[in-house]
Amino acid sequence: MKLELRNITKKFGDFAANEDISLTVNPGEIVALLGENGAGKSTLMNVVYGLLEPTSGEILVNDVVEDFRGPGDAITAGIGMVHQHFMLVPPFTVAENVMLGHEHTKGMFLDLETARSEVRRVSEAYNLHVDPDALVEELPVGVQQRVEIIKALVRDAGVLILDEPTAVLTPQETDELLDIMRGLKAKGTSIVFISHKLREVRAAADRIVVIRRGRVVGEATPEATQAELAGMMVGREVSLTVDKPPANPGAPVLSLKEVSAADLEGRPILRELTFDVRAGEILGVAGVQGNGQTELAQVLTGLFEGEVLGSITLDGTEITGKDPRDILDSGLGYVPEDREHDGLIGSFTVTENLVLDQVSNAPYSSGGVLKNSVIDRTAVELIEEFDVRTQGAKAPVSSLSGGNKQKVVMAREMSRELRVLVAAQPTRGVDVGSIEFLHKRIVAERERGAAVLIISSELDEIYALADRIAVMYRGAIIGMVGPDTSRDDMGLLMAGVTND
């Protein structure tokens, strides 16, 4: 099926999320839509899927102009979409999920058998290996994604839009997905593949369309280098590797001995973690999301709600079971994984956010009274030092872009002498330009002698920063490896496969 966009513009008030975008996807072609977060990729696809009405421009399916009033129209026209966040009902079976919204019926009753046979048919035709009777909540994320693909294919999608499909996958699952995409392509399905990951885009796409600030800024072939693509995305040359001198680790600063944790229902979350992070080294914690990394960070900062066993020491002092205030005050800096939810207060000003965890301490207050002149001066300095792009120090932090928000969090944590920096997903949702800057700051922190623990589900980031890599699988550290470990071996470890 052929999909064509002609001069699509989508405005929200004065702000143009998409401006004059023209794009053609030919039958059986995989077109990658490459761009940073906020570049307008998702807006464009929501327009195509009928979720948003374009301000101007036309959508043509097989050379016929369409006017989508909602996703229903788009689906009827043969457009399928797999959202970044799956739209599945976890306690339902695969077949039930697939027929949701266009149920087959026999009289008053649901006709589950037809749905099951449809799932089986599509699953076999495209090699998807999905059992129609499995409960969705019991399936791995990669398979859940395939259920979403089946949902689209059952409804005869000729064009499949995949919105950041690899964000939640292991490297192996990603490879499988890329294989599935090639299989779909071979059978004539067109695919729009939205991503900001350069490697995958090059591996899968026939053509790469780069979007920046709502406009198409160029087109490239998969032969383009990663640096070229990154440059197009950001609009200037960027360095994808982090310049860092070899590590010169000192004494252990953060030490974990047989640390286990269980949540409030008593389910084990962390299993006997034992490792050290030394002064002047970066330990990267790799793993597929949901294998205990989030909870590890919470345990280290005293935020975990549940039972914690074992011993955690910072410079030899026991910090297990202490409250977050004491742990922060003993020299630990924390960059939480979800900055909107845990790292920042959106309605507070940039200034207030820059001192959020230090207001009770000198020099920002004394005797319970805020020293606003000191706070303001510090904020202005930090905004300058970390190049935070904001309308002003008193602008609400919610008005900043993702990258600048993260700079605020980093600036706050690095504004004091840290012994340990724990940074979870330090560059998630951050533009390439800011990633470069944030990575440099993290390395600078290491050079200053802090022990740095980076938790990231982006392997590229782990490779770029880590001096040693701990791979987590189901709450345990399944391997402690060097940064020279191959991606394949790393992928196997992340999937829980060990050599022995």
Place this chain on the structure above:
Amino acid sequence: MTDTATKPDAQPAKQPNRLRTAMSGTAGITFLSIVMALVIGAIFIALSDPAVQEASSYFFSKPLDTISAAWTAVVEAYKALLTGMLFNPEATSLVNALKPLSETITMATPLILGGLSVALAFRAGLFNIGAEGQIILGAVFASYIGFTFDLPVIVHLLLAVIGAFVGGAIWGGIAGFLKAKTGAHEVITTIMLNWIAIYLVAWLLTKSWFLRPGRQDPISPPVNPNAEYPTIIDQWRVHAGILVAIACAAGVAWLLDKSTLGFQFRAVGANASAARTAGMNVSRMYLLVMLIAGGLAGLAGSAQVLGTEKSLSGGISAGIGFDAITVALLGRANPWGVVAAGLLFGGLRAGGLNMQTSTGTPIDIVLVIQALIVLFIAAPPLVRSVFRLPETGKGGFMETAKGWNG
């Protein structure tokens, strides 16, 4: 490129919209809400007026009669409302002429203190529905100290006022403690504590240590004159409680803007999980803010028993605690906004009485107007659509309310 070309044209066109944009903001929406409430209130006044009802029976033969009767009724009623709020032009002396203003301030005093209580808790993300109960407890403590002891002039008042704060703080603190320790939702606990307080005072007023000797109806002995809030002029009821209210507004403003405690209150209110991640003790903040909020409501109780009523009775709080929620809402949980809103509502209460006595318009109209103001404030898009104002994304206030998820 095209932006710069179109700008000179766009600029003058925007000029007349400046007022509309301003009106679309928080203050503008508040003002328009009051205007709309008064307009709809006018319809109710006209409908409830006997002259209008009579004229409407022959509406189709002489429609102008109905319209002019309605106009008269509305103008008379609002004139009475306004003179009852501010100034009586027919009075013979200045003292009498300004008596309505004295009444407005008298009525406003407990509303401001109660409103500050609700507003402060709200800034910390808690919905304090319990000002009513906290007012009652404050009144119980203040009146007991007031009529039981016999102390020197300033000391007695001071002790009674402190007692009021403590009484309210205990009641608010219970809800704060339950929230902090067990996660019990403050809306539920404060509502229940209201009922407990209402029946507690009813029970206390059957006991010999609270009941006025020789009386059967629920009323306490009068408080000792030394424990009363001083007044300026004998004919006026306005008393020094208003100074306490203004001082408390300044105090709350200072607390929120200049203290680490207030910073933490606001942080917890705006994003509790970020506050916790930043090392703040969220549970302790809940407890502390409810103690202070309860204390402020308790002071509202002191204004009633040590100033206006001068004794404790069963109906001492008279719904002030519930109007306080409205006042906090109208004042956008801002201390000085609460003072302004408290004065407006105090004026509506005082003026409503005058309206009822002089024009026969039922005082319930005032309640309708109050309710409408809140209704419109809670729905800025409604006000914007009525006046065709641009969307600003501001003016929404309820969106900060946590409701049931808090």
